[in-house]
Amino acid sequence: MPESNIYSGLNQNQLLEEKKRLTEKYGEYKAKNLKLNMMRGNPCKEQLDLSNDLLKIDLGEIDYNAKEVGDCRNYGGLNGTSEARELFRELIGADNINEIIVCGNSSLNIMHDSIMRSMIFGVYEGATPWSKLEGDKKAKFLCPSPGYDRHFAICEYLGIEMINVKMNGDGPDMDEVERLVGSDSSIKGIWCVPKYSNPTGITYSDEVVKRLANLSPAADDFRIYCDNAYIIHDLTENGDNLLDIFAECKKNKKEDMIYIFMSSSKITFAGGGISAVCASEKNIKYISSKMFIQTIGNDKINQLRHVLFLKDKAGIKAHMAKHRKIIKPKFDAVVNGFEKNLSGTNIAEWTNPNGGYFISLSVPENCAKKTIALAADIGVALTPAGSTYPYKKDPYDSNIRIAPTFPSVGDLKLAVDALCVCVKLAYVERLIGA
Amino acid sequence: MPESNIYSGLNQNQLLEEKKRLTEKYGEYKAKNLKLNMMRGNPCKEQLDLSNDLLKIDLGEIDYNAKEVGDCRNYGGLNGTSEARELFRELIGADNINEIIVCGNSSLNIMHDSIMRSMIFGVYEGATPWSKLEGDKKAKFLCPSPGYDRHFAICEYLGIEMINVKMNGDGPDMDEVERLVGSDSSIKGIWCVPKYSNPTGITYSDEVVKRLANLSPAADDFRIYCDNAYIIHDLTENGDNLLDIFAECKKNKKEDMIYIFMSSSKITFAGGGISAVCASEKNIKYISSKMFIQTIGNDKINQLRHVLFLKDKAGIKAHMAKHRKIIKPKFDAVVNGFEKNLSGTNIAEWTNPNGGYFISLSVPENCAKKTIALAADIGVALTPAGSTYPYKKDPYDSNIRIAPTFPSVGDLKLAVDALCVCVKLAYVERLIGA
Numbered sequence: 001m002p003e004s005n006i007y008s009g010l011n012q013n014q015l016l017e018e019k020k021r022l023t024e025k026y027g028e029y030k031a032k033n034l035k036l037n038m039m040r041g042n043p044c045k046e047q048l049d050l051s052n053d054l055l056k057i058d059l060g061e062i063d064y065n066a067k068e069v070g071d072c073r074n075y076g077g078l079n080g081t082s083e084a085r086e087l088f089r090e091l092i093g094a095d096n097i098n099e100i101i102v103c104g105n106s107s108l109n110i111m112h113d114s115i116m117r118s119m120i121f122g123v124y125e126g127a128t129p130w131s132k133l134e135g136d137k138k139a140k141f142l143c144p145s146p147g148y149d150r151h152f153a154i155c156e157y158l159g160i161e162m163i164n165v166k167m168n169g170d171g172p173d174m175d176e177v178e179r180l181v182g183s184d185s186s187i188k189g190i191w192c193v194p195k196y197s198n199p200t201g202i203t204y205s206d207e208v209v210k211r212l213a214n215l216s217p218a219a220d221d222f223r224i225y226c227d228n229a230y231i232i233h234d235l236t237e238n239g240d241n242l243l244d245i246f247a248e249c250k251k252n253k254k255e256d257m258i259y260i261f262m263s264s265s266k267i268t269f270a271g272g273g274i275s276a277v278c279a280s281e282k283n284i285k286y287i288s289s290k291m292f293i294q295t296i297g298n299d300k301i302n303q304l305r306h307v308l309f310l311k312d313k314a315g316i317k318a319h320m321a322k323h324r325k326i327i328k329p330k331f332d333a334v335v336n337g338f339e340k341n342l343s344g345t346n347i348a349e350w351t352n353p354n355g356g357y358f359i360s361l362s363v364p365e366n367c368a369k370k371t372i373a374l375a376a377d378i379g380v381a382l383t384p385a386g387s388t389y390p391y392k393k394d395p396y397d398s399n400i401r402i403a404p405t406f407p408s409v410g411d412l413k414l415a416v417d418a419l420c421v422c423v424k425l426a427y428v429e430r431l432i433g434a
Numbered sequence: 435m436p437e438s439n440i441y442s443g444l445n446q447n448q449l450l451e452e453k454k455r456l457t458e459k460y461g462e463y464k465a466k467n468l469k470l471n472m473m474r475g476n477p478c479k480e481q482l483d484l485s486n487d488l489l490k491i492d493l494g495e496i497d498y499n500a501k502e503v504g505d506c507r508n509y510g511g512l513n514g515t516s517e518a519r520e521l522f523r524e525l526i527g528a529d530n531i532n533e534i535i536v537c538g539n540s541s542l543n544i545m546h547d548s549i550m551r552s553m554i555f556g557v558y559e560g561a562t563p564w565s566k567l568e569g570d571k572k573a574k575f576l577c578p579s580p581g582y583d584r585h586f587a588i589c590e591y592l593g594i595e596m597i598n599v600k601m602n603g604d605g606p607d608m609d610e611v612e613r614l615v616g617s618d619s620s621i622k623g624i625w626c627v628p629k630y631s632n633p634t635g636i637t638y639s640d641e642v643v644k645r646l647a648n649l650s651p652a653a654d655d656f657r658i659y660c661d662n663a664y665i666i667h668d669l670t671e672n673g674d675n676l677l678d679i680f681a682e683c684k685k686n687k688k689e690d691m692i693y694i695f696m697s698s699s700k701i702t703f704a705g706g707g708i709s710a711v712c713a714s715e716k717n718i719k720y721i722s723s724k725m726f727i728q729t730i731g732n733d734k735i736n737q738l739r740h741v742l743f744l745k746d747k748a749g750i751k752a753h754m755a756k757h758r759k760i761i762k763p764k765f766d767a768v769v770n771g772f773e774k775n776l777s778g779t780n781i782a783e784w785t786n787p788n789g790g791y792f793i794s795l796s797v798p799e800n801c802a803k804k805t806i807a808l809a810a811d812i813g814v815a816l817t818p819a820g821s822t823y824p825y826k827k828d829p830y831d832s833n834i835r836i837a838p839t840f841p842s843v844g845d846l847k848l849a850v851d852a853l854c855v856c857v858k859l860a861y862v863e864r865l866i867g868a
Binding site for chain 2: 052058073075076077104105108112116119120131154157158269270290293297298299302
């Protein structure tokens with residue numbers, strides 16, 4: 001954040017004057033009894049409506065059959081239907097469907113379960129289970145931050161120590177990542193959302209991807225936990241280009257070092273999509289051997305349905321263009337609101353991503369909590385302060401995650417105007433020392 | 435098994451003669467190039483067809499909404515829709531929906547995950563995680579046998595020692611269960627399929643249920659893992675009556691001692707149903723607090739669909755009557771086949787259950803493996819020998835699990851005739867010492 005801003009020249013009296021003015025404005029919003037929610041990355045009704053035909057497909061026409069697993073209404077097909085595996089294979093650019101397992105409706109669930117398995121069984125056959133590691137050797141994860149709160153929650157819950165790594169405009173600080181991963185064998189993973197990172201919306205540069213794919217970890221059970229949640233979720237026609245990290249790993253013969261997770265949650269239905277994990281055949285075989293004990297198979301009917309509805313990568317791309325039409329104006333409303341209210345103030349910075357589900361707002365140090373509390377008091381709900389950092393502790397108390405997809409454009413405009421008053425008020429109060 | 439049978443009076447020559455006759459017959463079956471499968475409890479196509487309308491429900495008419503969770507296409511509703519919770523509540527006879535969580539398509543998955551959580555976190559807040567128990571204190575489970583192979587697989591996989599308890603005609607040997615559970619604090623659970631037990635098809639008597647519900651375990655984190663897979667799966671109009679074990683536990687103020695698992699796998703679709711866990715509110719709160727980290731929610735669209743299709747317990751009962759019409763003749767074909775071929779021989783016993791998915795065949799000691807191998811060689815696939823016992827070791831090598839639902843009645847007749855030849859041949863060969 002720049003040192004000098006619109007308030008920096010003001011004396012205490014002027015600040016009190018400014019506070020009075022802002023408090024009045026704040027009161028006006030309060031009087032409106034707003035109920036606006038920019039908290040979670042939920043798709044809106046119009047987005048969900050785009051996939052209603054998914055539920056109208058007559059599976060009877062193909063006798064409910066998938067190519068290899070047969071009748072999808074019955075048991076079996078632990079790794080998913082080969083058609084659904086092919087869909088995700090094409091999407092991620094993997095070489096063959098043996099690198100893909102298609103699961104239920106939640107990729108978070110796959111991530112969680114793969115880490116649970118690592119706790120109990122270890123990452124590969126014969127590896128030490130993380131639950132057996134004590135003291136200095138206890139499993140740790142690198143957490144580029146700000147990042148996704150749900151990733152961090154899994155680590156916190158399992159007692160996996162999180163090490164905060166700085167997230168730059170082109171991805172994690174790779175000098176730091178290389179230094180830590182290369183030297184400390186207790187570091188077992190790094191969380192990554194390489195495309196339209198949650199919450200900053202940035203896409204990792206080619207250099208960052210290449211360096212990630214060529215890590216030389218001290219731990220042989222280190223893995224990159226790559227959550228490709230927004231792999232095809234562009235807000236502009238062409239979107240950002242993400243170098244194929246799996247292919248890069250293969251070039252370095254390090255394909256066992258990465259898991260890639262995906263889902264159709266933000267393609268079709270957030271609550272009723274399908275999800276997948278992509279990894280080397282060796283990793284997939286291991287995961288599958290453990291999953292065999294957990295379940296007889298996931299819901300293949302939904303897999304069948306998704307393949308018939310989305311067809312292939314081109315089909316998904318065409319479908320995502322419809323999402324874009326709905327949500328691009330929402331992102332614009334937020335960014336325009338910030339520009340209108342905060343441009344030139346030098347008290348805030350915000351991202352203007354080419355895709356994904358979030359806009360990241362940086363307010364002055366020690367102001368995020370206050371801002372969010374002020375917004376909550378006038379009915380504007382935001383992701384709790386600190387959520388985007390390990391242990392919910394933003395070291396600067398500065399990051400605010402904005403989720404623009406769910407509210408209407410009108411509501412967003414109102415919410416952002418109100419939020420900007422909160423940003424200013426919080427800062428002015430801090431300057432005054434209130 | 436009775437001591438004297440049709441072969442017990444024969445001398446070696448007569449036995450060789452008999453073997454020759456049986457081998458000829460066996461050869462005739464082999465020449466038929468059969469491909470018959472009585473291996474897994476898969477519903478048949480006609481059963482699956484009963485629920486095709488489930489996939490044709492127009493959820494648009496109710497705007498995809500469930501009562502409390504709202505739009506089922508979106509995120510949320512971790513514990514399931516209240517409508518789906520109510521459906522399972524009524525089915526199990528729980529007091530309120532706070533005793534129910536509805537999950538994805540697999541109740542095995544819920545069982546697996548609850549045991550994984552016990553390994554990592556312990557059974558309740560503050561309990562010792564089982565993964566931290568060493569030596570004598572390592573977690574053990576009682577496994578009434580013969581039982582369900584998938585239950586035993588979870589224990590084996592997690593290194594939970596399995597203690598074989600005799601399964602009687604009215605349930606597990608309760609003297610043994612009470613003695614073990616009451617004295618050994620390393621015993622953390624007992625697997626139960628109280629209605630139409632897998633594979634014997636017996637239903638626990640009132641006395642067994644009452645004694646189970648009144649156990650005084652040495653371990654305060656002991657739980658009854660009650661898999662109510664066949665809760666409403668009667669083969670006769672009224673079926674067996676199972677005393678309400680959850681209500682019995684409550685009477686004894688021991689409601690925290692039990693988890694009950696259910697699914698619609700064998701009501702609607704084996705690969706695409708919904709599942710649930712029922713437990714005390716205290717247990718449910720704990721499970722839910724852990725599930726919160728694992729997923730944002732299960733597929734609520736499928737929950738919505740199931741409620742609209744099945745409606746309530748009466749609706750499920752009516753639906754199950756249609757299943758009965760299809761599968762009762764199959765069970766009859768197997769039982770009649772055994773009666774025709776084996777009645778009076780005194781070399782085999784079989785169950786004739788009033789519900790469930792299996793018939794259990796007992797052959798003379800040390801003959802099950804041999805019988806199953808002989809059957810496999812002529813194209814009759816059966817559950818591998820030993821599967822129904824912990825560590826896949828049937829101490830008597832005597833139990834064979836028959837799954838009659840999938841094949842046609844014609845195929846079943848043929849398969850059972852062929853199997854009976856294998857039973858006799860295996861036994862005669864054993865008598866001869868071949």
